[in-house]
Amino acid sequence: MEKKLNINEMIQENRKTMNFTRIWEKIIPKILLAIAIISILTTVGILSTLLVETIAFFKQVPFLDFFTGTKLKPLGADAQFGVLPLLTGTLISTVIAMIVAIPIGLMTAVYLSEYASDRIRRTFKPLLEILAGIPTIVYGFFAFTFVTPLLRSIIPGLEPTNILSPGIVMGVMIIPMVASLSEDAMSSVPSEMRQGASALGATRLEITFKIVIPAAISGIVASFVLAISRAIGETMIVTIASGSSKNFTFDVTQSMQTMTAYIVEVTGGEAPAGSTLYYSLYAVAMTLFVFTLIMNLIAQYVSRRFREEY
Amino acid sequence: MTTLTIEKKNNKRKIEKNQSTSNASNKKNVFETKDLNLWYGDDHALKEINLSIPENEVTAIIGPSGCGKSTFIKTLNRMVEMVPIVKISGAIKYREKNIFQPKYRVEELRTQVGMVFQKPNPFPKSIYDNIAYGPRIHGIRNKKILDQIVEKSLRGAAIWDEVKDRLNENAYGLSGGQQQRICIARCLAIEPDVILMDEPTSALDPISTLKVEELVQELKKDYSIVIVTHNMQQAARISDKTAFFLTGEVVEFSDTDALFSNPEDKRTEDYITGRFG
Amino acid sequence: MKYVDTAQVQKRMNLRLTTNKLAKSLFFLSTMFGLIVLVVLIYRVFSQGIQWIDLQFLTGKLSTFAENAGVMGPLLGSFWLMLVVAPLTMFLGVGTAIYLEEYAKKGRIPSFIQTNIANLAGVPSIVFGLLGLTVFVKGFSLGNVVLAGGLTMSLLVLPIVVVASQESIRAVPQYLREASYGMGATKWQTVKNVVLPASLPGILTGVILSLSRAIGETAPLVVLGIPALLIPFPDSIFDKFTVMPLQIYYWTIDSALTKEYANLAAGAIVVLLMLLFLMNSIAIIIRNKYQRRL
Numbered sequence: 001m002e003k004k005l006n007i008n009e010m011i012q013e014n015r016k017t018m019n020f021t022r023i024w025e026k027i028i029p030k031i032l033l034a035i036a037i038i039s040i041l042t043t044v045g046i047l048s049t050l051l052v053e054t055i056a057f058f059k060q061v062p063f064l065d066f067f068t069g070t071k072l073k074p075l076g077a078d079a080q081f082g083v084l085p086l087l088t089g090t091l092i093s094t095v096i097a098m099i100v101a102i103p104i105g106l107m108t109a110v111y112l113s114e115y116a117s118d119r120i121r122r123t124f125k126p127l128l129e130i131l132a133g134i135p136t137i138v139y140g141f142f143a144f145t146f147v148t149p150l151l152r153s154i155i156p157g158l159e160p161t162n163i164l165s166p167g168i169v170m171g172v173m174i175i176p177m178v179a180s181l182s183e184d185a186m187s188s189v190p191s192e193m194r195q196g197a198s199a200l201g202a203t204r205l206e207i208t209f210k211i212v213i214p215a216a217i218s219g220i221v222a223s224f225v226l227a228i229s230r231a232i233g234e235t236m237i238v239t240i241a242s243g244s245s246k247n248f249t250f251d252v253t254q255s256m257q258t259m260t261a262y263i264v265e266v267t268g269g270e271a272p273a274g275s276t277l278y279y280s281l282y283a284v285a286m287t288l289f290v291f292t293l294i295m296n297l298i299a300q301y302v303s304r305r306f307r308e309e310y
Numbered sequence: 311m312t313t314l315t316i317e318k319k320n321n322k323r324k325i326e327k328n329q330s331t332s333n334a335s336n337k338k339n340v341f342e343t344k345d346l347n348l349w350y351g352d353d354h355a356l357k358e359i360n361l362s363i364p365e366n367e368v369t370a371i372i373g374p375s376g377c378g379k380s381t382f383i384k385t386l387n388r389m390v391e392m393v394p395i396v397k398i399s400g401a402i403k404y405r406e407k408n409i410f411q412p413k414y415r416v417e418e419l420r421t422q423v424g425m426v427f428q429k430p431n432p433f434p435k436s437i438y439d440n441i442a443y444g445p446r447i448h449g450i451r452n453k454k455i456l457d458q459i460v461e462k463s464l465r466g467a468a469i470w471d472e473v474k475d476r477l478n479e480n481a482y483g484l485s486g487g488q489q490q491r492i493c494i495a496r497c498l499a500i501e502p503d504v505i506l507m508d509e510p511t512s513a514l515d516p517i518s519t520l521k522v523e524e525l526v527q528e529l530k531k532d533y534s535i536v537i538v539t540h541n542m543q544q545a546a547r548i549s550d551k552t553a554f555f556l557t558g559e560v561v562e563f564s565d566t567d568a569l570f571s572n573p574e575d576k577r578t579e580d581y582i583t584g585r586f587g
Numbered sequence: 588m589k590y591v592d593t594a595q596v597q598k599r600m601n602l603r604l605t606t607n608k609l610a611k612s613l614f615f616l617s618t619m620f621g622l623i624v625l626v627v628l629i630y631r632v633f634s635q636g637i638q639w640i641d642l643q644f645l646t647g648k649l650s651t652f653a654e655n656a657g658v659m660g661p662l663l664g665s666f667w668l669m670l671v672v673a674p675l676t677m678f679l680g681v682g683t684a685i686y687l688e689e690y691a692k693k694g695r696i697p698s699f700i701q702t703n704i705a706n707l708a709g710v711p712s713i714v715f716g717l718l719g720l721t722v723f724v725k726g727f728s729l730g731n732v733v734l735a736g737g738l739t740m741s742l743l744v745l746p747i748v749v750v751a752s753q754e755s756i757r758a759v760p761q762y763l764r765e766a767s768y769g770m771g772a773t774k775w776q777t778v779k780n781v782v783l784p785a786s787l788p789g790i791l792t793g794v795i796l797s798l799s800r801a802i803g804e805t806a807p808l809v810v811l812g813i814p815a816l817l818i819p820f821p822d823s824i825f826d827k828f829t830v831m832p833l834q835i836y837y838w839t840i841d842s843a844l845t846k847e848y849a850n851l852a853a854g855a856i857v858v859l860l861m862l863l864f865l866m867n868s869i870a871i872i873i874r875n876k877y878q879r880r881l
Contacts, residue, residue, distance in 0.1 A: 007445060007459055008501035011421060014449035021449075021773065028775045029690050035682030036700050039749070042742045043703050046714060049721045107617035115611050116618075124618060131625045133863065135803030137832040138856050141839045142628050145635075145849055160843075175621045203607040226709070233711025235806035236832075240839055260713050260806070267720065267810045285717050289710065296709035300702075389769060394693075421771035431762040434785055444770040447780065493766070500770060 050289060053282030060276045066283060072246040072257075074266065074277045081280050083287060085248040089256035090288075093167040093238055094231040096252065100171025101227055105178025106220065112179065113186040114208045125180070132176035140240035143169035148241060161243030161255040170237050174227045181226065185219020186212050222303035229295035233288065235260035259288045338365045340504050340534045341386055346400035348378075348385060350393065355381050357558045359400070363504075368526060368535045370549030370566065372542055374581070378558040379538045380428075383506050386536065387423040388416050405503075421448065424502035428509045430489035432481035432496070437464075437473050440481050440492055444500035459499050467495035468525050487518025494525065505529065507537040511544065523548050542582055546570050554578045632860070636853030644854055648820075649834070653847035658855050660820055664733070664828035665802045665862075667821050671737025672744065672801045677794050679741065680748025681783075684790075687749075688756040689778050708746035715743040716810025724811055731811045733824040739807050744797035751793020755786035788877035795870040799863045805832040831859045 058066070061081045069082015108128070112121050148165040152158045158165075189212050197207045213220065235258075243255035244265050257265070262284055271278040341363040348356035356378050363369050363386075371379045384390040386402065388409060401408045409419050432440050441460045450456060460477070464470040469491040473484070481492055490510060497505055507526070511519040526535060526548050539545050545552050546566060553563040554575075562569060562578045573579040647657020683700070691697040719739030729735040759782050767777040783790075813829055821828040835855045842849035 006501075007450070007499065008421075008503075010450055010455075011445070011448040011500060015418070018449055021776075025773050025775055029686070032682050032686035032690055033696075035679055036686040036697075038679055039683060039700060039704050039707060039745060042707060042718070042745070045722055046710065046718050049718055050714075053721075104617045104620055107614045108621060111611075111614035111618045115614055124622070127622055127625065131621055133799065133803075133867065134625075134628070135805070135832055135859065135863070137803070137805045137835050137839075138628070138632065138860070141835060141852055141856060142631065144839060145842070145853075146627075146631050172621065172624050179618075179621070203603050205607040205610045206603070229709055233709075233713065235711070235713045235809075236836065239809075240836065260711065263713055263717070264806065264809050267716075267812055273725075282717065285714055289714050292709055292711055293706065296706055299709075300705060387769065389765065392765070392768070417771045417773055419771075420769060425769040427762060427765060427769070429762060431760075431766045433763060433766065433781060443767070443780065444772075447767075447770065447772045447776045496766075496770070 046289070050282050050286040053279050054286040057276070057279035057283040060279065061283075070248040072248075072262075074280060079276065081276065081283075082248075083259075083284065085246045086257055086259045086262050086284060087287075088248060088250065089163060089238075089242070089261070090232055090258040090291075092250065092252060092256060093163050093170060093234075093242070093258055094228060096164060096167025097171035097174055097231040097234075098224075098228060100168055101174040101178050101231075102224055104171075105175045105223075105227070106182055108175065108179040109182035109186060109220075110208055110213075113183045114204055114212060128176040128179060131173075132180075134173075136173065136234060136236045137240075139169050139173050140166070140237040143237055143241040155253065158253045159243075159255055161241060161245075162253050163238070163242050163256040164252040166237045166241035167252070169241070170231055170234050173234075173237070174230055177230060178223050178227050181223030182216070182220045185216035185223070188219070189215045218302045218305050222299040225295050225299040225302065229292045229299070232295065233260065233292050235264060239264045259284050263288075337367070339363060340365050340405060341536075342403045344401040344403070346385070346402060347398065348381060348390070349397040351395045355558050356385070359560055361553060361560060361563060363534065363536055364551065365534050366530060366532075367550040368530050368537060368548055370545035370552045371536065371538045371555060372540070372545050372552060372581075373555035375540065376557075377555040379555045380508055382555065383425075383508050383536055383538045386504075386506055387420050387425055389420075389425065391416075421500055422503045424497035424500065424505045426490070426494050426497055426505065426507045426510045429513050430486055430493050432484075432489050432492050434480065434482055436478045437481050437484075437492060438477040440496050441499045444496060448500060463495040463499040464492075466498045466529070467491045468521065468528070469495060485518070487514050487521060490514060490518065490522060491525065494522070494529075498529075502533065504534045504536065507535065509538050509540060512540065519544075542570075554581065556581070629860075632853050632856045635850055636855070636857040639850050639854035640857060645858070649829075653845065653851055656851055658831065658834065658858060660818070661829050661831045661834040661855070662858070663820050664830040667733045667824060667826075667828060668737050668740060668830055669798055669802060671734060671824055672740045673794060673798055675737065675741040676744055676748045676797055677790070680745055680793070680797075681752050681790055683745075683749045684752030684756055685778060685782075688753055689774070689782065704746050704749050707742075708750070711806075712743055712804055713806040713810055715739055716807030718742070719807060720810050720812065729825075730827070731813050732826055733821055733828045736808055736811055736813070736828065736830075737824065739811065740801040740804065743804065743807060744801050747797040747800060748790075748793050751796070752786070752790045755789020755793070756782060758789065759785045788873050792870045792874050795866055795873075799866045799870075802830065803832055803859065803863060805836050808833050809836065831855060831862075835859065 066081055066083050068084065069080060070084045071080045071082045072085045073080045112124060116124065143166045147169055148158070148160065148162065151165055152160075155164075193211050193215060194207050197211050202210070238258045239261040242257065242261065244257050244261065245255040246257050247254055249256065263281055266277060266281045271281065339362040341361070343359050343361050346356055346359040347354070359382065371382060373379045381390060385398070386404075390396055390398075398410065401410060403409070404419065404423065407414065433443060435443075438460055441463050442456045445456060445459050450459070461470065461474075464473060469488060472488060473492075481489060484492065490513075494505075494510075511522050514522065523544065526537065529535060537545075537549065549566045551564065552566045552569045554561045554569065554577075556577055562573060562575045564574075569578065570582055573582060644657050645662075646659050647655065649658075649660050650656040683704070687697050687701060716739065719735060723729050723735040723738050724731050727735075763781050763785060764777055767781045772780070808830060813827070813833060818827050818829065835852050838848040838852035838855065842852060
């Protein structure tokens with residue numbers, strides 16, 4: 001081996017033939033932008049699909065009839081398309097889920113963030129992740145074959161399909177989401193704030209409720225809002241365990257249909273394209289989409305305020 | 311206020327005088343900066359820098375933290391432009407060509423002007439792949455040639471004997487001092503013309519520091535070296551010329567021996583005698 | 588004159604400490620609640636399903652007779668679905684993440700894309716099903732085949748992969764990029780040779796998690812109109828298919844009429860949970876193995 005390998009000369013020599021690299025370097029950002037735009041196209045696709053068919057729907061069914069109608073009878077000669085039964089079904093299942101998920105989720109977050117030792121936190125958090133990772137269909141099966149029979153032995157009037165059981169199970173499913181998002185918000189509260197209160201003789205509980213939760217409130221609220229959005233959009237649990245009766249009622253022991261379950265029922269029945277029934281699918285989906293979108297935007301707004309605090 | 315201005319003018323004259331002496335010794339310059347100014351947003355970080363960096367010598371840049379010495383060395387290979395709010399005026403000529411010209415390709419500049427960073431930053435790859443990184447991105451793929459380059463560069467960085475039996479191990483398994491010499495070897499693997507070193511020993515223990523210093527002495531035979539250091543003894547030990555930076559200005563630039571034994575500026579004297587900084 | 592009545596403070600202190608203790612127990616019980624449900628659920632499913640799992644159940648075809656039924660078809664369907672979703676989400680997700688993190692950090696387009704991805708993550712999965720039905724099944728006339736399902740699922744899990752990839756790209760230390768640029772590497776060379784290899788473990792973890800979401804998801808595929816029929820095993824992405832969760836769904840709702848179907852559903856759930864457990868373990872192993880490196 002001679003003293004100089006003349007690497008630099010080789011590099012200079014190569015440089016002349018590396019035009020390809022240079023052109024590639026200019027093309028790459030454009031390709032990446034094109035890929036990134038696919039996510040926007042997805043949104044555009046969702047919006048336009050829903051919008052086109054929804055408009056077609058409202059040409060056949062008046063807007064007011066849809067949103068104020070308490071009767072949903074999609075088949076037959078006297079078909080009626082009032083969305084209120086589906087809205088109440090969605091509302092009630094969501095409320096039940098939140099009654100379960102919000103307090104338990106929040107208390108779990110408080111325990112993990114403020115009380116638990118490092119070791120306990122490290123064992124419990126993955127377990128909660130498992131709970132969050134179980135497919136919704138499994139929860140549906142659980143609600144239908146276990147929770148409903150269990151509840152029926154306690155509540156005599158409970159129907160075989162009812163909104164109570166899937167509502168509760170949905171709540172359980174959402175606990176990890178509330179817990180982990182709230183816990184994130186609480187553990188990002190600087191520990192100096194806790195130490196300050198602690199030095200004045202405050203108990204853990206007082207620190208939690210007077211210092212940590214107020215400081216983390218926007219993150220916690222955002223987790224609640226996201227949980228609501230999740231419950232509104234949840235499909236399989238309610239489809240399986242709440243049946244398909246389109247009652248306009250507030251009685252939780254009865255079968256009710258949510259917006260999502262309606263979509264499943266109608267698509268499963270192969271509605272002929274162009275029929276009012278077919279279009280109603282998209283009108284309901286549009287309503288669902290708007291509700292969840294609003295919730296997501298609220299959550300983003302709330303948590304953005306939270307991020308500015310520290 | 312008036313006195314200060316006069317002093318500044320005097321400084322300039324001194325610097326020019328020094329430059330002319332170094333030119334007189336018939337050495338070529340690799341870098342020449344002309345009225346170089348740099349701002350980070352509103353912060354004027356480099357002010358009217360006029361420096362010439364000679365070939366095949368070690369030029370040290372000293373000064374207290376925040377004086378702009380790191381910024382200056384990063385401007386020489388335009389790494390400073392990775393900070394989004396940077397604004398530059400003036401010129402830097404590398405081998406007679408202004409590197410801020412729109413046509414000038416920054417990748418070509420950095421192929422000629424290598425850099426060793428403050429913190430050892432090997433890639434999380436094998437030692438071999440670390441050294442071969444540069445040649446590979448510049449289109450050298452022949453395994454035999456790469457093998458030769460790797461050996462030559464590691465020998466050049468005086469670390470061949472320590473790592474020759476574990477070239478396929480991850481570079482993160484090495485000690486900090488070894489990692490820094492791997493980074494120097496990685497830099498040598500594309501045989502740059504100039505090597506910029508940004509406080510290369512500040513994260514190292516004294517023994518590793520000594521090894522790197524010896525290496526710098528060795529390397530100046532083939533390379534021109536610019537080294538930023540906060541350690542004045544180091545500058546005195548290894549450099550041929552020294553520039554003293556203060557609040558973004560060059561206070562004094564001359565032969566290292568002269569600067570340390572007989573500083574012309576009061577502020578230089580204060581600094582090297584440890585009165586501030 | 589004393590401002591603080593020590594005796595009073597002492598009395599209140601006892602009360603405060605007791606409340607704190609009670610609250611702690613309450614919080615602990617809440618935490619346990621979720622875990623107890625988890626245990627009950629798993630026990631419930633396994634005790635019912637495990638006795639149905641044998642070679643015949645795992646490798647057999649679907650059948651209307653419970654004792655002859657096997658889940659090979661849905662298993663293959665889930666497998667084929669992953670074969671579409673994995674490369675597609677990886678390509679789209681990583682591409683988007685690189686664009687957002689390396690090429691377009693600031694500006695209106697990237698921030699719009701970012702907001703859009705956050706919103707997509709919150710869109711109910713059943714709405715993605717309608718998108719798939721309208722665009723892929725009907726619009727592109729693909730029919731309800733693996734490809735249509737895979738495309739739908741890919742868009743559904745895309746936000747997961749994008750966010751995970753962004754996080755792990757962001758975690759690559761800046762000094763590694765500087766080292767690469769310092770050698771005269773171009774942006775793409777740096778991304779390809781330094782940033783991507785360093786963030787690959789995080790990206791893979793994200794991809795696996797998104798896959799386990801995809802194979803557990805039911806609603807979008809129900810909407811695509813995949814029938815509960817005894818179809819032949821899929822051999823390509825253009826074949827009709829069914830997947831595990833879908834089969835569980837049909838067996839569960841039919842269990843009201845035929846009791847044994849509930850056992851089949853439980854058996855299939857056990858298989859599905861095992862599969863998910865396996866995938867998540869791989870993700871955790873990857874995460875732990877490479878976390879120490881950087």
